[in-house]
Amino acid sequence: MKEEIRGSAFSAQEEIKLFKKAKDVTWRFNGNRVQFEFNEDTAGSLKQIDWSIEHGKTGYGRELIAETLTNILKQSKLIRIADTSDGGWDTVKLYESNPVASDNEDEAKINIAEKKQ
DSSP states (O other), rough: HHHHHHHOOOOOOOOHHHHHHHOOOOOSSHHHHHHHHHHHHHHHHHHHHHHHHTOOOOOHHHHHHHHHHHHHHHHHHHHHHOOOOOOOOHHHHHHHHHHHHHHGHHHHHHHHHHTTT
């Protein structure tokens, strides 16, 4: 129990550090900011996975691994969309905010996002 509380306190301290660090940075390119934030989130997940293994919480660790893998695959998809679109990350932003289409209708979502630019 103490270890869980200590782990939670450590996590909260890390979040505060990341927030302060990200707030102080001025990004020249939006894509760099997006990738930086993704990398920070992934690093946080890896720390949680390490903690779960260390404390014998294998079920929780497996959940985190699956979630992290899903996030990596999603980020790769978004990078491909940004790279192939004239609108770049603006298209991705519109694509992600469009609740009309399902994931099976990616092409339609991308087209809608690009038309809004």
